[in-house]
Amino acid sequence: MKAAIIAAAGQLPEVRHLPDPGPPGLGQVLVAMLLAPINPADRQVITRSYAFPMSYPLILGAEGVGRVMALGPGVQGIAEGDRVLPLDRGNWCSHRLMSADRLIVIPSDVPDDQAAMLRINPATAWRLLDQARLGAGDWVIQNGANSAVARWVRLLASQRGVGVVNVARSPPAHRPDAEIWLADGPDLPTEVARALRDRPVPLAFDCVAGPATARLASCVSPDGQVVIFGHLSGEDCVLPSGLLTGRGLIVRGFSLRPAEATEAPATVAALYSRLARLACRPEAHTPVAATYPLDALSTALSTAGCGVGRVLLALDR
Ligand SMILES: NC(=O)c1ccc[n+]([C@@H]2O[C@H](COP(=O)([O-])OP(=O)(O)OC[C@H]3O[C@@H](n4cnc5c(N)ncnc54)[C@H](OP(=O)(O)O)[C@@H]3O)[C@@H](O)[C@H]2O)c1
Structure with missing residues (x-):
């Protein structure tokens, strides 16, 4: 698998080949990531001006959307092929192994690009x-x-x-x-x-x-x-x-x-279900300036935040 990582504090992000995550274990889901935006918070992590301490090495990416590839034993409410939104950081990668209770299933009518920007x-x-x-x-x-x-x-x-x-x-x-x-x-x-x-x-x-x-x-x-x-x-x-x-x-x-940390998973899921319904409305549409493959990370980073619209990373190319 490929991922955009910062290997140690003060180092620049780089795209690396990492070992594949392997099959999902109990309660886990294997996700193939599709798209992720470059947000102001991602740029703050890179420039070390983010409000929270980070531990290294880290895979970048505050949010994104992916597709379920395989389910581990005991997973319910998620099916292979569903599009999902990971609740946790570390989304600028081709594949993620995640606990099922940290994923939100996205309805099919939300376009991929808007789904990728729904988490934050x-x-x-x-x-x-x-x-x-x-x-x-x-x-x-x-x-x-x-x-x-x-x-x-x-x-x-x-x-x-x-x-x-x-x-x-x-x-x-x-x-x-x-x-x-x-x-x-x-x-x-x-x-x-x-x-x-x-x-x-x-x-x-x-x-x-x-x-x-x-x-x-x-x-x-x-x-x-x-x-x-x-x-x-x-x-x-x-x-x-x-x-x-x-x-x-x-x-x-x-x-x-921190604001959502004490909330029950069902409450968080209900909020995203409500937001996903609104994401299809024109007033909610977040414009996209450009989409780059993960291998073009440095170009994508230098373009992000420079004009109108979000820069996205295509994680499946
Ligand atoms: N605390 C949290 O949990 C949390 C969560 C989400 C977002 N945020 C923060 O919310 C802010 C907005 O995030 P976003 O993703 O919605 O931003 P965004 O869509 O990337 O838009 C950034 C906007 O900021 C304006 N801007 C940039 N530099 C500026 C400056 N020096 N002075 C005034 N305006 C400036 C730009 O406006 P122009 O049109 O004038 O260029 C641009 O429209 C960011 O600070 C982000 O870190 C915080």
């Missing part, structure tokens, strides 16, 4: 909103609004009747009239107040950090909350302490894997 960003958006407990008519503001997470926040917020203020470095030229988009900058609080006619914004989702955190927090109403879940700027968040004391703001961090 949709569930992140869902959990960010779910933890917030906003009700119909409430508002949330988010930066990095061109991102895949932000797209899912818009979709899932609309289902809850929650309004979204979208903040981006460059708002798209064409967007639905009903959506509020603002360019990030020093006038953001004034622009938000004008757009919402002074209605309160009790919650902000920040995936940019750096000074963008302060600009976003300045739009949040007293006793509101700022949730930091990403660092696209590559900087630590900046927050004037007077903003916190003056408004009684709460600032907290969020990460998907």
